[in-house]
Amino acid sequence: SVKNDTLYQRLGGAAGIEAVVDASLKRVHGDLRINIFFENTDVPDLRRLLIEQICAASGGPCVYSGRSMEEAHSGMNLSDRDFDIFVEDLIAAMNEVKVPAPLQQELLGLFGPMRPQIVGQ
Ligand code: HEM
Structure with missing residues (x-):
C-alpha cells in the first residue's frame, strides 16, 4: 500500500532517485x-555517492559508502547561504522531475538536519 511504502519506493526507487540527482x-x-x-570534484563519483x-x-x-558529511565538506567553509542555494537547486530539480511537494518535504526533512x-x- 502507498501508506506502508518507504520514501524510497514512493520516490520511484533507483530510477526516481537517479533522476533527482542528475x-x-x-x-x-x-x-x-x-x-x-x-571545480575539482569527480562528478561521476559524487553522483554515485549522492x-x-x-x-x-x-x-x-x-x-552509503562515502565519507561523513563533516569530512566530505571540510576545508570548504560553506556558509548557510551556500547551503540554502544548494537546497534551492535541489527543490528546482525536484520540481523539474515532478516529485510531488509532500515527498519533497520528506526528502528535505532527511537532509536539512545535516x-x-x-x-x-
Ligand atoms: C544537504 C546538503 C548536502 C548533502 C546531503 C551533501 C552530500 C554530499 C555527499 C554524499 C558527498 C560525497 C561524499 C564523499 O566524497 O565521500 C558530497 C561531496 C561534496 N559536496 Fe556536498 N552535500 C550537501 C551540501 C553541499 C553544499 C551546500 C555544497 C557547496 C555549495 C557541497 C559541495 C560538495 C563538494 C564540492 C563535494 C565534493 C568533495 C570532493 O570533491 O572531495 N555540498 N556532498
Whole structure:
C-alpha cells in the first residue's frame, strides 16, 4: 500500500532517485553562485555517492559508502547561504522531475538536519 511504502519506493526507487540527482547536479554545476566549489570534484563519483546516500536514507536497499558529511565538506567553509542555494537547486530539480511537494518535504526533512555537519567545516 502507498501508506506502508518507504520514501524510497514512493520516490520511484533507483530510477526516481537517479533522476533527482542528475537534475540537481546539472543545476548546481550551472549555478554561478556555488559551482566553484565543485571545480575539482569527480562528478561521476559524487553522483554515485549522492544516489547511495538518498537511497539509504529513504529506506532503500543501499549502503552509503562515502565519507561523513563533516569530512566530505571540510576545508570548504560553506556558509548557510551556500547551503540554502544548494537546497534551492535541489527543490528546482525536484520540481523539474515532478516529485510531488509532500515527498519533497520528506526528502528535505532527511537532509536539512545535516546543515550543521556541512556548514562551516
Ligand atoms: C544537504 C546538503 C548536502 C548533502 C546531503 C551533501 C552530500 C554530499 C555527499 C554524499 C558527498 C560525497 C561524499 C564523499 O566524497 O565521500 C558530497 C561531496 C561534496 N559536496 Fe556536498 N552535500 C550537501 C551540501 C553541499 C553544499 C551546500 C555544497 C557547496 C555549495 C557541497 C559541495 C560538495 C563538494 C564540492 C563535494 C565534493 C568533495 C570532493 O570533491 O572531495 N555540498 N556532498
